Amino acid sequence: xxxxxxxxxxxxxxxxxxxxxxxxxxxxxxxxxxxxxxxxxxxxxxxxxxxxxxxxxxxxxxxxxxxxxxxxxxxxxxxxxxxxxxxxxxxxxxxxxxxxxxxxxxxxxxxxxxxxxxxxxxxxxxxxxxxxxxxxxxxxxxxxxxxxxxxxxxxxxxxxxxxxxxxxxxxxxxxxxxxxxxxxxxxxxxxxxxxxxxxxxxxxxxxxxxxxxxxxxxxxxxxxxxxxxxxxxxxxxxxxxxxxxxxxxxxxxxxxxxxxx
Amino acid sequence: xxxxxxxxxxxxxxxxxxxxxxxxxxxxxxxxxxxxxxxxxxxxxxxxxxxxxxxxxxxxxxxxxxxxxxxxxxxxxxxxxxxxxxxxxxxxxxxxxxxxxxxxxxxxxxxxxxxxxxxxxxxxxxxxxxxxxxxxxxxxxxxxxxxxxxxxxxxxxxxxxxxxxxxxxxxxxxxxxxxxxxxxxxxxxxxxxxxxxxxxxxxxxxxxxxxxxxxxxxxxxxxxxxxxxxxxxxxxxxxxxxxxxxxxxxxxxxxxxxxxxxxxxxxxxxxxxxxxxxxxxxxxxxxxxxxxxxxxxxxxxxxxxxxxxxxxxxxxxxxxxxxxxxxxxxxxxxxxxxxxxxxxxxxxxxxxxxxxxxxxxxxxxxxxxxxxxxxxxxxxxxxxxxxxxxxxxxxxxxxxxxxxxxxxxxxxxxxxxxxxxxxxxxxxxxxxxxx
Numbered sequence: 001x002x003x004x005x006x007x008x009x010x011x012x013x014x015x016x017x018x019x020x021x022x023x024x025x026x027x028x029x030x031x032x033x034x035x036x037x038x039x040x041x042x043x044x045x046x047x048x049x050x051x052x053x054x055x056x057x058x059x060x061x062x063x064x065x066x067x068x069x070x071x072x073x074x075x076x077x078x079x080x081x082x083x084x085x086x087x088x089x090x091x092x093x094x095x096x097x098x099x100x101x102x103x104x105x106x107x108x109x110x111x112x113x114x115x116x117x118x119x120x121x122x123x124x125x126x127x128x129x130x131x132x133x134x135x136x137x138x139x140x141x142x143x144x145x146x147x148x149x150x151x152x153x154x155x156x157x158x159x160x161x162x163x164x165x166x167x168x169x170x171x172x173x174x175x176x177x178x179x180x181x182x183x184x185x186x187x188x189x190x191x192x193x194x195x196x197x198x199x200x201x202x203x204x205x206x207x208x209x210x211x212x213x214x215x216x217x218x219x220x221x222x223x224x225x226x227x228x229x230x231x232x233x234x235x236x237x238x239x240x241x242x243x244x245x246x247x248x249x250x251x252x253x254x255x256x257x258x259x260x261x
Numbered sequence: 262x263x264x265x266x267x268x269x270x271x272x273x274x275x276x277x278x279x280x281x282x283x284x285x286x287x288x289x290x291x292x293x294x295x296x297x298x299x300x301x302x303x304x305x306x307x308x309x310x311x312x313x314x315x316x317x318x319x320x321x322x323x324x325x326x327x328x329x330x331x332x333x334x335x336x337x338x339x340x341x342x343x344x345x346x347x348x349x350x351x352x353x354x355x356x357x358x359x360x361x362x363x364x365x366x367x368x369x370x371x372x373x374x375x376x377x378x379x380x381x382x383x384x385x386x387x388x389x390x391x392x393x394x395x396x397x398x399x400x401x402x403x404x405x406x407x408x409x410x411x412x413x414x415x416x417x418x419x420x421x422x423x424x425x426x427x428x429x430x431x432x433x434x435x436x437x438x439x440x441x442x443x444x445x446x447x448x449x450x451x452x453x454x455x456x457x458x459x460x461x462x463x464x465x466x467x468x469x470x471x472x473x474x475x476x477x478x479x480x481x482x483x484x485x486x487x488x489x490x491x492x493x494x495x496x497x498x499x500x501x502x503x504x505x506x507x508x509x510x511x512x513x514x515x516x517x518x519x520x521x522x523x524x525x526x527x528x529x530x531x532x533x534x535x536x537x538x539x540x541x542x543x544x545x546x547x548x549x550x551x552x553x554x555x556x557x558x559x560x561x562x563x564x565x566x567x568x569x570x571x572x573x574x575x576x577x578x579x580x581x582x583x584x585x586x587x588x589x590x591x592x593x594x595x596x597x598x599x600x601x602x603x604x605x606x607x608x609x610x611x612x613x614x615x616x617x618x619x620x621x622x623x624x625x626x627x628x629x630x631x632x633x634x635x636x637x638x639x640x641x642x643x644x645x646x647x648x649x650x651x652x653x654x655x656x657x658x659x660x661x662x663x664x665x666x667x668x669x670x671x672x673x674x675x676x677x678x679x680x681x682x683x684x685x686x687x688x689x690x691x692x693x694x695x696x
Contacts, residue, residue: 012305013305013307014330015327015328015329015330015333016281016329016330016331016680017327017329017330017331017333017423017424018330019330020281020330020331020423021423023374023378023408024408024412024422024423026405026406026408026409026412027405027409029391029405030391030394030398030401030402030405033391033394038389038391041389042279043279043280043281044279044378044379044389044390044391045279045388045389045391045392046279046382046388046389046671047388047389047392063305063306063307064305067305092307092327093307093309093312093324093327094305094307094308096308096312097308097311097312100311100312102308104311105308105311105312106306106308106311108308108310108311108314109306109308109310109311110306110514116306118305118306122307138327138424139330139423139424194421197420197421197426198420198426198434200420201420201426201427201434201435202434202435202597203426203427203429203434203435206323206426208424233317236316236317236320240323240324241327
């Protein structure tokens with residue numbers, strides 16, 4: 001029997017929530033630990049097994065020169081690299097700096113900006129190294145995480161759909177909040193994965209999982225405008241946890257220019 | 262940097278594990294004296310306070326939740342409270358109770374995570390809970406199940422366990438029905454028993470003799486063991502309204518950290534979190550939690566941070582009991598939220614995150630856009646206190662074998678359940694000795 005595959009979990013700029021998702025698999029954690037050798041997972045263990053690693057889960061975005069170097073070392077020691085969450089796949093909420101002046105940000109938060117060293121942008125892992133699989137979400141979904149790990153253990157392709165949240169609302173029988181009550185909702189352009197939670201709680205989707213495949217943001221923005229959203233509102237709606245994802249970046253910038261005019 | 266002066270010794274652990282986030286620790290020892298201690302936090306800054314400017318007053322609950330995946334509810338509650346304060350609205354009755362219930366869920370989840378997965382392995386001699394499970398499977402399974410009950414509350418009330426979606430300024434998007442709680446009540450009854458067993462288990466651990474004269478700072482409520490609101494008090498005379506936070510506390514920016522250090526003005530560092538809450542408010546715990554604490558050998562206050570694991574277990578028991586009480590008395594509110602119209606103002610909010618008080622302040626303009634934001638997380642408040650603990654802990658134990666002393670230092674840091682993602686990451690611990 002071949003030895004258990006070695007799993008490593010890495011953190012870059014992030015909130016820890018996506019790696020916590022692994023510890024939140026309360027019913028499955030010990031079973032997973034039986035199937036893989038958890039070789040590097042600082043949040044959970046002091047024990048560190050040297051690489052190379054069969055599977056690396058990478059949380060967080062690249063915001064410093066050191067981290068841009070570190071991710072190269074992680075890539076070099078990983079056979080299969082999976083990015084987990086909006087920070088790793090799109091730059092996260094901290095990518096809001098990409099639309100601003102970082103020096104000004106630093107002096108707004110810190111008394112001694114000269115102590116702070118940071119890049120001007122927050123960028124996804126795939127901007128720096130090749131990534132084998134991307135798992136979306138802020139935070140990621142635990143079922144999807146287990147699916148990706150299980151699929152990898154069995155040598156098959158993970159089944160992670162990429163349709164929009166709308167389809168999930170139809171499936172769970174949630175009445176459309178935008179049609180029925182005029183609530184602005186980003187569901188039509190948002191990647192599936194959360195289970196269409198927000199509309200089930202009578203609120204519009206706010207796009208934690210980022211853009212779905214071939215998201216028609218222009219058309220949705222026009223509809224949201226008819227519901228009363230102004231350019232500044234539209235910019236803010238598309239500019240949250242996945243602000244750096246290209247379709248959202250483009251759409252938010254289009255309305256930013258309008259509000260500036 | 263590894264200093265290798267002739268005849269000196271350098272102890273080094275490259276990565277401190279089982280904390281939330283990553284950082285570095287350096288302890289300098291020279292001629293049997295600790296000359297310097299630095300808890301280095303160099304998580305890349307994420308600039309929340311900067312990019313909150315220009316966002317709408319409705320957004321901080323969702324945005325600031327992303328500061329921390331372990332305690333998002335704390336960020337949601339402190340931000341809601343601060344914004345509601347600025348708007349001049351009050352959220353009370355069943356909506357306040359629902360918020361407390363949600364918060365109990367976060368305490369249970371976060372405390373169970375820390376007790377079982379992060380801290381207990383130190384006391385039982387394992388590298389991780391997963392390794393510990395090989396010998397003590399039933400203990401680890403109980404911890405995981407307890408943690409899951411906390412997450413169940415977060416899912417029922419908040420919509421999901423990490424970054425709940427149901428919280429808004431003024432209350433909730435949708436209020437749960439009574440029947441939503443049927444299964445949860447059953448889980449909580451199990452969790453209450455399991456928490457009691459947890460208190461008994463951790464009370465039997467070995468604790469180093471290490472009591473300090475701390476300044477404990479926590480919220481105090483007239484009738485409750487404060488979680489959601491109250492005045493900020495200390496055992497050394499602080500008794501202020503939340504809006505006076507800045508008059509009493511100040512933050513320093515030190516070169517070795519991207520988290521700011523907090524101080525009581527003109528006095529020094531202070532201690533927030535379970536030990537502070539317990540020492541200031543233990544008389545207000547649920548009777549079952551008070552009895553368990555007494556049985557575990559705790560007095561009305563506890564000044565040994567290594568025993569914080571017992572206090573966390575006592576607080577978990579309290580939170581389970583309190584959550585059950587809230588569910589049993591729950592009346593569905595008429596509306597899930599109070600209307601929150603934009604108006605210019607300044608507001609302050611402070612709640613008890615699992616790791617201690619979390620302060621938010623927002624200045625909002627007449628259009629409802631945020632002009633300035635300030636957030637003071639518990640771990641940055643504890644940072645200077647952690648450094649002081651290490652200094653006092655290492656000195657009398659300077660002859661201890663290197664490996665053991667390093668482990669004990671890590672444990673001393675874990676006493677605070679530091680959330681470095683909140684403050685900010687990268688913890689690598691080393692003790693540098695010179696003769």
